[in-house]
Amino acid sequence: MELLLVVVGAIIVTALADRWGLQPALIIVVTGIAASFLPGFRTPELDSHVLLAVILPPLLFSAAVNFSFPTFIRNIRPILGLGVALVMVTAFAVAAISAWLVVVPLTFGGALVLGAIVAPPDAVTAVAVGRRLGLPKKVMAVLTGESLINDAAALVLFSVAVAQVTGSHTFITNPALLFGYTALLGSAVGAVLGYATLWIRRSLNNPALETVQGLVAPFAAFLLAENVHASGVLAVVAAGFVVGSGTLVAGYQTRLQERYVWNSLDVLLEAFVFAYIGLHLRFVLDDLNEAHESLTSVGLASTIVLAVVVLIRPLSVFVMFGPWLLSQYRDRKATPLAPPLSGRSACATTDTRSPRSGKWWSAIDRRPLSWQDNVVVSWAGMRGVVTLAAAAAVPVTTASGEPFPHRATIQAIAFAVTVGTVLLQGATLPLLIRRLKLAFSEGDTGEDREETLKAERVVHEAAVEVFAHFRAHPPDGIDPKVLDEIRHLVARQSQDADEMPSPESHTLRAEVFAALYREVLRAQRASLIEQRDLGAVDEEAVRAMLDRLDLQEAAVSARLERRI
Incomplete structure (x- = not known):
């Protein structure tokens, strides 16, 4: 009690x-x-x-x-x-x-x-x-x-x-x-x-x-x-x-x-x-x-x-x-013509990491x-x-x-x-x-916006790659115009969920749509994780984008279920 x-x-x-x-x-x-x-x-x-x-x-x-x-x-x-x-x-x-x-x-x-x-x-x-x-x-x-x-x-x-x-x-x-x-x-x-x-x-x-x-x-x-x-x-x-x-x-x-x-x-x-x-x-x-x-x-x-x-x-x-800070201070004194950077922006813009060689310590x-x-x-x-x-x-x-x-x-x-x-x-x-x-601060907001844009570019490029592969290797037995329609529907995703075919129906068009839609999401998520692990995109931005993809998929699925 x-x-x-x-x-x-x-x-x-x-x-x-x-x-x-x-x-x-x-x-x-x-x-x-x-x-x-x-x-x-x-x-x-x-x-x-x-x-x-x-x-x-x-x-x-x-x-x-x-x-x-x-x-x-x-x-x-x-x-x-x-x-x-x-x-x-x-x-x-x-x-x-x-x-x-x-x-x-x-x-x-x-x-x-x-x-x-x-x-x-x-x-x-x-x-x-x-x-x-x-x-x-x-x-x-x-x-x-x-x-x-x-x-x-x-x-x-x-x-x-x-x-x-x-x-x-x-x-x-x-x-x-x-x-x-x-x-x-x-x-x-x-x-x-x-x-x-x-x-x-x-x-x-x-x-x-x-x-x-x-x-x-x-x-x-x-x-x-x-x-x-x-x-x-x-x-x-x-x-x-x-x-x-x-x-x-x-x-x-x-x-x-x-x-x-x-x-x-x-x-x-x-x-x-x-x-x-x-x-x-x-x-x-x-x-x-x-x-x-x-x-x-x-x-x-x-x-x-x-x-x-x-x-x-x-x-x-x-x-x-402390030695890192003193070294940083001496480096700044040695370059007086460089514009002064705040501690935060200095860390955000100066990357002294060694090139990646495939070894874990290089990261x-x-x-x-x-x-x-x-x-x-x-x-x-x-x-x-x-x-x-x-x-x-x-x-x-x-x-x-x-x-x-x-x-x-x-x-x-x-x-x-x-x-x-x-x-x-x-x-x-x-x-x-x-x-x-x-x-x-304003600088932080700008930095966050930049990371968000990076995540959006990663998602867009992953989708483009999947669409290119889809175009080069179309499934058999379906009209090219229908394939193009499916590609545009997937690209619009949740905005036009009411126009999408149900993935649960057993028509060829629905099956192709479902396979392409899931492949795009899979590629986008995998690409985000890869870029995060490489340090190319900030983790918070990647996590936010993954959340958006999950919510987007949930919204599409819910609207399709209601329509059915």
């Missing part, structure tokens, strides 16, 4: 926040904190395995399905820097400072457990804000890619740190080998399951069943990988990439249906997660009282850890990407982010569901049966860091984006 109330309340608050133009995540957290102190309210408590195995997989899978793998590879350098290196730096920085200051008596092992818990940012809020305000596409790609892999790095480090404190053993004792094993095997399990999903989907030919199968895929990938001690996170991401790249195998009805199902599920789960964060404040305070921990000491330690988490990201981003985008983009990336460090789940997963006892040292303190600090980053960074990120003039 409590869970149902939380879900309903979170949906209501989300609707009100959208109506008022506010950030739902912030309003939900604040409302949850206030609700946790209502008399008689019982905070719902979920096992950490439920949070990881039920909440996380669909969120990751949805992001991966809608994110092209070639785009991930093009931005692999900043993604790995933020998703792996920065997670490790943050964890060890928190551990070193927490153990050194001795505000709360944590050993280095216990402090490393805390560091691993608070290290991975949850980019859900940052990506949602960036998409609404219109961040540069490269920044969006970096933030999305980071969110897909940073959880895996943090959870591996967490398991190693917990094993060290409890005196138990991990599956593989060497941390580097453990991470390599979990990453490679997890990715392999996810890829195999993704291809299996596509193989099954080809034989279903039922939009409802295909959608249900898609909903099952992330949970299956996560559980299968975890059962062989691999990374369930990377298994879900790999499965999402495979299913997303093979989405053209499904019919337009399945794609349209899945799009709305996943969007709805994302809204529901994100609202629940932020409500769960807010509602846990009183629960955390009760645990501290039962453990007889000093609220003052824990509050001071939480403030210090929050400061470390917030500051270490900008410092690390500057260290990782890596080596263009630096502008300093404005780096500032936004460095401030997008809100914590979320993985931090909560990892905190709840801290064992109650060690291998010897003793209580886990300062478990309640670690969980309280993790909760404070999660709420603090959501309220501090989440509230100021939109203002920062606007002040840096990275929100929608």
